[in-house]
Amino acid sequence: MVPSIQRHCRPKERPMADSCPILIASDLSDASEVAVTRAMQLAARRGCPLTALHVIQEEPLWWVVKSRDLDPDDLRAELLREALAGLQSQLKDAAGQLAIEPPESDAQARLGKPAAVASEMAASMEASLIVVGAHGRHAVRDWFIGTTAEKVVRAGNVPVLVARVEPTHSYQKVVVAVDFSESSRAALAAALAWAPRAQFTLVHAYETWFETYLDADTYERLRDEQEQALHDRLREFAHEVGVNSDHEPDYRIIAGHPGTAVVDAAVNAHGDLTVCGTQGETGLRHLLLGSVAQHILRESKGDVLTVRAGHTTG
Incomplete structure (x- = not known):
């Protein structure tokens, strides 16, 4: 004992x-x-x-x-x-x-x-x-x-x-990493529960194609179409989890590495809390934590909330 x-x-x-x-x-x-x-x-x-x-x-x-x-x-x-x-x-x-x-x-x-x-x-x-x-x-x-x-x-x-940050007030600006996985679904639900009055920014990062194989006009058109589709999917995802249509988040679709994109988005949004899942849709993991979550934990300037897939917020 x-x-x-x-x-x-x-x-x-x-x-x-x-x-x-x-x-x-x-x-x-x-x-x-x-x-x-x-x-x-x-x-x-x-x-x-x-x-x-x-x-x-x-x-x-x-x-x-x-x-x-x-x-x-x-x-x-x-x-x-x-x-x-x-x-x-x-x-x-x-x-x-x-x-x-x-x-x-x-x-x-x-x-x-x-x-x-x-x-x-x-x-x-x-x-x-x-x-x-x-x-x-x-x-x-x-x-x-x-x-x-x-x-x-x-x-x-x-x-x-x-x-990380001295809590002079309740969380006001919350950035949530979303890759449409079950862990990011649980993460968003937890964020809504712990910071219900905050202003939310939802971030989804995607990998770019090799634009050198496409002419500039075609690349721009395809990228715009993809980002619009991802924006619509992100908005639908948010409402499925419980985001109120009267208080829409700021939806960000960003090309690049997810961890870097989320950390940068939190800085730009002056976020005081960043929320992420610890297992992503791709299945990539690093010592059972995940490279994206680890990057966010180590590089974020504000507080970080991590949530595992399957967690139900009470």
């Missing part, structure tokens, strides 16, 4: 939410403070219970134990207590920053591998969302072996929100 410590924080006269639990995977860094604040903002708006989790990796502890002749159990207990205090402080600071009554929440500290423990807890609590910071205490190491955020995305089936 994985050692753990937890503490519940239940505000008085506030009914417990019975759906959409949110899990925060915090490494207690400055980056995770952004994630805690964003998660609390979302939880307060939707009435979701909130759990903050910190996972301590045991491997480095043994060097300390052997070199200083410390008792391993005492060291574990002290580290867990310190982590729990840190989580409680982050939750309190987030509520103060947002100037809100905090939602139903608890803090938990455990030993193990962060991505694996977070995924297991998310499954056990039937979380609707995992929120993590973009960079933690080991940014240089993560550059080579993959960030904790990417590992959490790969580890489970729960949507993962990677928070």
Whole structure:
């Protein structure tokens, strides 16, 4: 059994939410403070219970134990207590920053591998969302072996929100990558659920032909026809998922690499959230994540929400 410590924080006269639990995977860094604040903002708006989790990796502890002749159990207990205090402080600071009554929440500290423990807890609590910071205490190491955020995305089936930007307001401009796959269908549905009042931009990128084999007029005509057909398909797709005809998104059909097109579109639209599926229609994958999703995770300037195919937003 994985050692753990937890503490519940239940505000008085506030009914417990019975759906959409949110899990925060915090490494207690400055980056995770952004994630805690964003998660609390979302939880307060939707009435979701909130759990903050910190996972301590045991491997480095043994060097300390052997070199200083410390008792391993005492060291574990002290580290867990310190982590729990840190989580409680982050939750309190987030509520103060947002100037809100905090939602139903608890803090938990455990030993193990962060991505694996977070995924297991998310499954056990039937979380609707995992929120993590973009960079933690080991940014240089993560550059080579993959960030904790990417590992959490790969580890489970729960949507993962990677928070980068200080949440001064709710999401206002959301960019969604659409390749007409089931994962992008789930991604759009999740975006509509978590940011229902935002202005949406839907982006579909397509590969170009070798225009050198065509004369300029023919190439331009065929490209215009293809883009119009894709625009119509994108609009139909959006309405099938649940976009309201009274609030049409901005539809963008862009020639080029999907990851680059989506990141650039988010910059041009001043987007504060980019949403994508983690498996595309082409079946191309990179370590179970997907090259497009990985590019968006690593290159986006704002927050990123990733959603797996088959996920149903509550």
